[in-house]
Amino acid sequence: MDAILLQVLNGLDKGSAYALIALGLTLIFGTLGVVNFAHGALFMLGAFCAVTLQKILTLSSVTIDETKTDFLGNPAKVETPYVESWFGPELGATIIDWSVPLAIIFAIPVMIAIGFIMERGLIKHFYKRPHADQILVTFGLAIVLQEIIKYFYGANPIPTPAPEMFRGSFDFGVLLGFDSNAIIYPYWRMVYFVFSLILIGGVFAFLQFTTFGMVVRAGMADRETVGLLGIDIDKRFTLMFGVAAAVAGLAGVMYTPINSPNYHMGMDFLVLSFVVVVVGGMGSLAGAVLAGFLLGILESFASMNEIKAIIPGIDQIIIYVVAIIILLTRPRGLMGRKGVMED
Amino acid sequence: MHGTKAKDTTLLIVVAFMTMFAPFLLNPFPAGSELAQFNAGYPDLMQRFVIFGIFAIGFNILFGLTGYLSFGHAAFLGVGSYSAVWMFKLLSMNVIPAIVLSVVVAGLFALVIGFVSLRRSGIYFSILTLAFAQMSFNLAYSVLTPITNGETGLQLSLDDPRILDGGGPATSLPVTNLFGWEMRESTTIHAGAWSFDLSVGYYLSAIIMLACFYLSIRIFRSPFGMMLRAVKSNQQRMNYTGLNSRPYTLAAFVISGMYAGLAGGLLASMDPLAGAERMQWTASGEVVLMTILGGAGTLIGPVLGAGFIKYFENIFSKINEGVLHGWFAVMPDGIEDLLVAIVYPFVGKGWHLTLGLLFMLVVIFLPGGLVEGGQRMGRFAFRRRDRKAGPVESSAAEKRAASSKPAE
Numbered sequence: 001m002d003a004i005l006l007q008v009l010n011g012l013d014k015g016s017a018y019a020l021i022a023l024g025l026t027l028i029f030g031t032l033g034v035v036n037f038a039h040g041a042l043f044m045l046g047a048f049c050a051v052t053l054q055k056i057l058t059l060s061s062v063t064i065d066e067t068k069t070d071f072l073g074n075p076a077k078v079e080t081p082y083v084e085s086w087f088g089p090e091l092g093a094t095i096i097d098w099s100v101p102l103a104i105i106f107a108i109p110v111m112i113a114i115g116f117i118m119e120r121g122l123i124k125h126f127y128k129r130p131h132a133d134q135i136l137v138t139f140g141l142a143i144v145l146q147e148i149i150k151y152f153y154g155a156n157p158i159p160t161p162a163p164e165m166f167r168g169s170f171d172f173g174v175l176l177g178f179d180s181n182a183i184i185y186p187y188w189r190m191v192y193f194v195f196s197l198i199l200i201g202g203v204f205a206f207l208q209f210t211t212f213g214m215v216v217r218a219g220m221a222d223r224e225t226v227g228l229l230g231i232d233i234d235k236r237f238t239l240m241f242g243v244a245a246a247v248a249g250l251a252g253v254m255y256t257p258i259n260s261p262n263y264h265m266g267m268d269f270l271v272l273s274f275v276v277v278v279v280g281g282m283g284s285l286a287g288a289v290l291a292g293f294l295l296g297i298l299e300s301f302a303s304m305n306e307i308k309a310i311i312p313g314i315d316q317i318i319i320y321v322v323a324i325i326i327l328l329t330r331p332r333g334l335m336g337r338k339g340v341m342e343d
Numbered sequence: 344m345h346g347t348k349a350k351d352t353t354l355l356i357v358v359a360f361m362t363m364f365a366p367f368l369l370n371p372f373p374a375g376s377e378l379a380q381f382n383a384g385y386p387d388l389m390q391r392f393v394i395f396g397i398f399a400i401g402f403n404i405l406f407g408l409t410g411y412l413s414f415g416h417a418a419f420l421g422v423g424s425y426s427a428v429w430m431f432k433l434l435s436m437n438v439i440p441a442i443v444l445s446v447v448v449a450g451l452f453a454l455v456i457g458f459v460s461l462r463r464s465g466i467y468f469s470i471l472t473l474a475f476a477q478m479s480f481n482l483a484y485s486v487l488t489p490i491t492n493g494e495t496g497l498q499l500s501l502d503d504p505r506i507l508d509g510g511g512p513a514t515s516l517p518v519t520n521l522f523g524w525e526m527r528e529s530t531t532i533h534a535g536a537w538s539f540d541l542s543v544g545y546y547l548s549a550i551i552m553l554a555c556f557y558l559s560i561r562i563f564r565s566p567f568g569m570m571l572r573a574v575k576s577n578q579q580r581m582n583y584t585g586l587n588s589r590p591y592t593l594a595a596f597v598i599s600g601m602y603a604g605l606a607g608g609l610l611a612s613m614d615p616l617a618g619a620e621r622m623q624w625t626a627s628g629e630v631v632l633m634t635i636l637g638g639a640g641t642l643i644g645p646v647l648g649a650g651f652i653k654y655f656e657n658i659f660s661k662i663n664e665g666v667l668h669g670w671f672a673v674m675p676d677g678i679e680d681l682l683v684a685i686v687y688p689f690v691g692k693g694w695h696l697t698l699g700l701l702f703m704l705v706v707i708f709l710p711g712g713l714v715e716g717g718q719r720m721g722r723f724a725f726r727r728r729d730r731k732a733g734p735v736e737s738s739a740a741e742k743r744a745a746s747s748k749p750a751e
Binding site for chain 1: 465466467471473474475477482487631688693695699710
C-alpha cells in the first residue's frame, strides 16, 4: 500500500507540469485553433524568468574590506547584494532566499506580454493556413527562443534553489498512519503540486464564473455566432493566448527548484505534453489536466524496479505506448468532444 | 503524364552534371587564400550534401505528394545506420550488403509504423510518428543497448567476425570499401593555386543519389504519384468515390522510409558509426526543414534545401570572433566592435539561431521554399524584359508566367 502511494506521489510533480503545459496548449488550440509547438519554449522562458529575477536580486556591490585578507594576502573583496544594503541584511537575505516564489509576480506580466506579442506578431497570420504550416512556424520559433536563451544564459543548467524553508524532505507516511520512513517526500514537490492545483482551479474558475470566461467559452463553441453578436472575440482570444503563456510560464517558474533549468528543458516537455493533449482529447481542458496527472503517475509506476523486471525499458516508452493505443482505439481521447479533430 | 517529359530530362541532366563536377564547382577559391573557408568541395561535406539530399528526396515523396507531415523520419535513418554497421561487423566491409540490408530493414520498420500511423491523418499522424520515433530513440538508449551500444554508439571493433572477409581478429580497424575501392580513398588534383579532391565515397553516394532522384521523378510523373497528389488535395472526396487511399499512402510512407534507410546506410558506409542521436526528433525536424526550405512537392527543392542547410551549417559554425574581426578590420574600431557584436550571436555556436530564423521566414513569406523564390524572381525578370518589348507581347509573357507557376 505505501509503495503504491509513494509512486502516486512521485508521479504528481511531473504530472502537474504535464497538466499545466497541456492545459495551456489546449486553451490555445481550443480558442485559436492553432497547434503551438512553441509552448514548451514558453515553459522554458518562465523558468528563466525565475533565473533572471534571482540574478537581479543577487546583483552586488563590491567593497574592499581592509580588516580581512584573502589567501594571497590582499584585502578581501566583500560582495553585498544591493537588496541587502537597501532592506537591511536580514530582510534582504530573506528576499533572495524567496526569489523563486517572488518570480511568480515577476513572471505573470512578462509571460502575458510575451504571449500577446507572439499572438499579434506571428500566430495571427497563421489562422487560415494549414495545421502543417502552424506546426512548422511555431517549431521554428521554438528553436529561435531556445537559442536566444542559450546565448544569454549558456548551455549549462543554472541552479535555482527553493526557499530554505522548503528544502529537504518530510515523512509523509507518518501523517497518514504508515510506518515512519515509509514515504519520504520532498517539501517542494508538495508545494508544486498544490500550486498547480490552485493554478488549474484558477483557470477553470476564470472561465466558468466570469463574464469574460463565459464569452471565451461561447467563442470556443461557436466563434462566428459570438462575432455576429457584436463581440470582438479576437481580442479576447488574444488575451487567452497570454493567459495560456502565463500558465506555462508559471509552471516553469515553480519547476526550477525540482530541475535546474537549461535551454532545452522546454523541448523535452513539449513532446510529452503533446502526447498528453492527444490522450486527454484535443480541445478538452478537463481532459488535458486529467491525462497530465494520469500519465505522470503511470510513468512513475512504470519506473518501479518490480515492473521493469517484467518488461525492461517500459519506463522509457510507457507514455508513447499509451498514446498510440488511445489514438488508435479512441481518436477523440479520454474526454474529447465528439467531432473535434477526430479524423 | 506518363514517362518523363523533356523538362524533367533536362533537370536530371543538370543535376547529374552538378553532382559529377561538384568537387570542382564547389571549390571556386584557391586553396590557402582568405576565401578558402567558403569552399565546400571537400569529400566529407559533399558526401553529407548528397546523403541528406537522398533523405530529403525520400521525405518529399511522403510530405510533398501526400501532405502527411511525419515528424519521426529520423528513426528510419537511425535504423538504417545501425543495420549497416552490423553488416560491417558480421559479414563484410563491402558496402553493398550493408546498404541493401539498411534499405530492407528500414522498409520493414516503415511498414509497421506506417500501418499504424496512417490510420490517422493531420496532426494526429504527426504526433503518432513523433511518438514512434521517440520510442525508438529511448529504447536505443536503454534496453536495446546490446544491439545499439547505448550512448557510446555502435562502432567497429578488432575482433568482429566479418565472415566474408576471412574472419579472425584484425590488427587494425578495416575500412569500408566497394570491391576493393576504399570509401575514404581520394585523389587530389592540383591546378595552379586550386586543389580538388575526388573521393570514392563521394562518387558512390552521388551516383546513388542520382538514381534516387531519377526514381523520384518517375514516381512524381506516374499514375501512382497522381494518386498521392489527389490524397493531398482532397482525401475525403477520394474516399467518397469508393477508392481506398490507404494502400497508396502506405506505399509512399514505406518508399520514403526506405530512402531514409538508404541515407542512413550510406552515412554508416562513409563513417562506420551509428549513434542513437541520429534518431532524435530534432533530427526529424531537420529533414522537414530541408524539404520546406527547398520547396516541398517540387523535384529539385529537397536537394537544394539539404545542400543549403548543410553548407551553411558547416560554414557558419566555423566562423568565430577572430574571423569576424578580420572581416570588419577595415572599419574604424568602434564600428568594428559593434558589427562583430551584432553578427556574433548568429554565427559559430549560434548557427541554430540563424537556422530557426531562416526557417520561420521561409514558412511565413515563402511557403514554396527556395524553388518558389527562384520562380518568383524569374517571373519578375521576364515581366520587366517583356514590358520593355511592348504591350503586344505582354500577354505572351503572362502566359509564360502562368505556365511556369504550377509547382512541379
